[in-house]
Each structure stands twice: as C-alpha cells, then as structure tokens.
Amino acid sequence: MTELSRIDCANWLLARDHFVLLTHRKPDGDTVGSAAGLCRGLRSLGKTAHVLYNPEITPLYAPLLEGLTKDAPEDGDILVAVDVAADTMFPRSYDHLKNSIDLRIDHHGSGREYTPRELVESDSAACAEIIWELLLDMGVDPDEKMAEAIYVGVSTDTGCFRFANTTAHTFDVAGDCAAVGADIYNWNQKLFDTKSLPKLRLQGWIIDHVQFLEDGKLAICCLPRSVEEEIGVSEDDMNDISSFLRSIEGVRMSALLRETEEGRIKISVRAIPGSNAAAVCEAFGGGGHAGAAGCNLRMTMTEAAEAIGKVVLSY
Ligand SMILES: [Mn+2]
Numbered sequence: 001m002t003e004l005s006r007i008d009c010a011n012w013l014l015a016r017d018h019f020v021l022l023t024h025r026k027p028d029g030d031t032v033g034s035a036a037g038l039c040r041g042l043r044s045l046g047k048t049a050h051v052l053y054n055p056e057i058t059p060l061y062a063p064l065l066e067g068l069t070k071d072a073p074e075d076g077d078i079l080v081a082v083d084v085a086a087d088t089m090f091p092r093s094y095d096h097l098k099n100s101i102d103l104r105i106d107h108h109g110s111g112r113e114y115t116p117r118e119l120v121e122s123d124s125a126a127c128a129e130i131i132w133e134l135l136l137d138m139g140v141d142p143d144e145k146m147a148e149a150i151y152v153g154v155s156t157d158t159g160c161f162r163f164a165n166t167t168a169h170t171f172d173v174a175g176d177c178a179a180v181g182a183d184i185y186n187w188n189q190k191l192f193d194t195k196s197l198p199k200l201r202l203q204g205w206i207i208d209h210v211q212f213l214e215d216g217k218l219a220i221c222c223l224p225r226s227v228e229e230e231i232g233v234s235e236d237d238m239n240d241i242s243s244f245l246r247s248i249e250g251v252r253m254s255a256l257l258r259e260t261e262e263g264r265i266k267i268s269v270r271a272i273p274g275s276n277a278a279a280v281c282e283a284f285g286g287g288g289h290a291g292a293a294g295c296n297l298r299m300t301m302t303e304a305a306e307a308i309g310k311v312v313l314s315y
Pocket residue numbers: 030031083107125126127157
C-alpha cells in the first residue's frame with residue numbers, strides 16, 4: 001500500500017479519468033459532502049465522475065447528490081472511497097467491489113488498509129477538509145455547490161464546530177466555503193437547529209433510561225429497537241443522538257447501544273478530551289476518533305452494556 005501526499009494524490013487524480021466515488025453505510029454529512037464536492041470538482045475539470053448510489057442515503061443528505069449518482073461502476077472506472085475507515089463500512093451492495101477500490105481518501109487514523117494507495121490525514125476534523133484542499137491543489141475553481149457540499153462535511157463532523165477535533169484549519173475551510181457562496185444559514189438551520197418531534201421524544205426517553213456509572217462520569221443507555229419503532233424516529237433523527245449523552249454535565253464518556261436489523265448491538269461511544277473513544281471501540285474490533293467511535297458486538301444488549309462498562313473508563 002502506498003501512502004500518497006496530497007499533491008501526489010492530486011496529480012494521480014489529474015492524470016486519470018472516469019471516477020466513481022464510494023461512501024460508507026449509514027452515510028453521514030462528511031462522506032456525502034466529500035463525495036459530492038470531489039465529484040463536482042472532477043467534473044469541473046472536464047472529467048467523468050459519479051457517486052455510486054448508496055441505498056442507505058437519507059432525505060437530509062440526498063439533495064447534495066442530485067444529478068451525481070450512478071447505479072453501478074463500468075469497466076475501467078476508477079473507484080475512490082471517501083471517509084470510509086474500513087472495507088466493513090460499505091453498504092452490503094458494494095461487497096463485490098471491495099477488492100477493486102483504487103484509492104481511499106480519509107481522515108480516520110485508526111482505519112484499516114484496503115486499497116493499493118491512500119491519502120489519510122488524521123489531523124483533519126472532516127474528510128471534506130482534505131477534499132477541499134485537494135480540489136484547490138488540482139486547480140479547481142470552486143463553485144457554490146462544491147462549497148455547500150464541503151461545508152456540510154466539515155460542519156457535521158465537528159457538531160457545528162463545537163467538538164474537540166475542530167481546528168483553525170476547519171474554520172479556514174468553512175470560511176472559504178462561505179466566501180464562495182455556500183448557503184450556510186440554511187444548512188445550519190437544517191442540520192443543527194431543527195429537531196423532529198420523534199427525535200425530541202427519543203431524547204426524553206434516553207434521559208429517563210440512561211444509567212450513570214463512576215460518579216456520573218460514564219453514561220450508558222441501551223435503546224431497544226422496539227422503542228425506536230414505537231417513537232417513529234428516522235435515520236436522520238438518529239444521526240447525532242449519541243453525542244447528546246455526552247452533553248450531560250459531568251459525563252466524560254458516553255455509550256449508546258442500539259439493536260441493528262442483523263441482530264447485532266451497535267455501540268456509539270463519545271468522549272471529551274482526555275478520554276479516548278477510539279481505544280474503547282478498538283478493544284471490540286471497531287474504531288473511529290478519540291472523541292467519537294463505534295463498534296458492533298454479537299451479543300445481547302445486557303452483555304454488551306456490561307462488556308463496554310468494564311472497558312470504558314480504562315481509556
Ligand atoms: Mn468523517
């Protein structure tokens with residue numbers, strides 16, 4: 001595997017054509033924004049580029065991909081994964097493509113190699129930050145739609161610039177996006193200031209059912225699928241629900257446990273600086289960032305809560 005510098009990566013892309021960009025399962029603002037921004041940038045250079053249709057795309061982010069998607073790659077297409085830390089993170093329908101991905105562009109330091117070459121900058125708060133610089137390195141003249149996609153990526157991965165991963169560079173990129181004309185107010189409103197009633201009801205349920213351990217430093221909540229269904233929350237509602245637990249006063253680390261359709265337990269861990277969410281999840285075969293990480297366990301909810309509770313505070 002070759003680790004590319006950003007300039008090498010820009011030149012590698014410039015020397016090629018016919019790109020298909022891949023996003024991760026449960027696509028968030030960063031993977032979608034990165035793919036949309038890069039796709040538009042490549043097109044502006046006269047290249048053919050598409051984002052591979054992701055069956056899990058939600059109504060919140062779907063507009064960013066309008067006119068950009070393609071159902072399947074064709075012979076000779078170059079496959080590029082953006083914001084995808086491991087090949088286990090792709091939607092099921094991409095299984096047959098896993099061995100033919102040419103390049104990974106990512107900001108997950110704990111990611112696992114699955115491509116012959118990669119550009120990984122783990123000090124970037126969002127993959128979209130790397131994409132923005134890459135666009136400029138390639139000589140792209142950014143337009144409003146590119147800026148909007150990149151803004152969605154950087155703002156969502158930083159919780160609207162509140163998380164500890166936010167750097168001066170994150171603000172620089174967001175500032176560039178604003179200067180180019182991204183509709184920042186509209187996106188902030190949609191992403192951070194509007195909550196559906198089911199989401200608020202679910203937050204209420206979580207507050208009623210959260211367990212505090214270690215004098216309130218650790219918050220764990222087990223969320224049964226039946227509760228999600230009864231309240232009627234959407235995937236968009238669940239987007240940043242795990243960060244909500246960390247916002248309780250005194251909590252250093254939080255874990256939200258959910259039941260997946262495949263009968264596994266999906267654990268989202270969030271931590272404040274000084275605690276390491278990625279280390280916890282790596283102990284269970286998952287990964288992520290120090291502030292936000294995840295893993296999937298094949299056990300019952302009670303077993304999973306016990307297992308995670310034991311490990312959590314050693315990190
Ligand atoms: Mn990301």
